[in-house]
Amino acid sequence: MNQPDQTISDRNGKGEVLLSVRDVCVAFGKNTVLEHLDLDVYRGEILGFVGGSGTGKSVLMRSILRLIPRQKGEIRILGEDYDAVDEAKKIELDMRLGVLFQHGALFSALTVRENIQVPMREYLDLPKPLMDELAELKVAMVGLAPDAVDKYPSELSGGMIKRAALARALALDPDLVFLDEPTSGLDPIGAAEFDELIARLRDTLGLTVYMVTHDLDSLFSVCDRIAVLGDKRVMVEGTIDDMLSFDDPWVQSYFRGKRARMIPDRKQEPVMPTDPALMQASSQKSEAT
Structure with a gap:
């Protein structure tokens, strides 16, 4: 069984492995x-999880979720x-997973409330x-x-659709959440706010x-760690610093290219939300602490 070309970060002390993929084809x-x-x-x-166009990033996610079959592996x-x-x-395992698909995948004939309740109706008797x-x-x-809870998807902006879809992904209080291109289609401010939301939910909900x-x-x-897909498998995994030091032409061009050099160190200066609802939620959290 092949391992990644280079596993840079020491895995000692990382704790429980929540998802393990082995020899998948x-x-x-x-x-x-x-x-x-x-x-x-x-x-x-x-x-x-990153990789060049057509390398199979979403294919792996869908295979893990059993939306497409795999020929081999555990x-x-x-x-x-x-x-x-x-x-x-x-069924128990399914209930512990949440999924946000790339374009939200909300049911257009259902309100936000009804969309969020879909997994509740499928798995729970409430x-x-x-x-x-x-x-x-x-x-x-x-x-x-x-008031967004009773709106239909057609009444929502792109950013609101992403948030509503995330709310549905969280409906059953999952342990593991899959996000497929969550900031795709959002403007830079909206994308930054969504990143902040994901980080905050990770911290508050575990x-x-x-x-x-x-x-x-x-x-x-x-992202705490990054896995790069290339040549049909994970070629390297580690932190941003690990990516910057990994000797591979594609990895270097991706993480050290012109676009990467334009990115400020947002880990040092967190983006403050401008969305009124997010500002209120952030304020309430601060008051609670």
């Missing part, structure tokens, strides 16, 4: 997209091999008043105004985040 006909791929995601971290979630457990355990209360709580949690992204700002500002 995915092919579409004769086209092999992923081959002998290994990856670990640790509890409490934000992992950024995927363990919370220590459990999903393929080996019974149906009841599969009275409607309680589901309504939970939906309103999730809306507040992602920084949307209270989330683990698997983020497929091409956004260098996100990688520099909120």
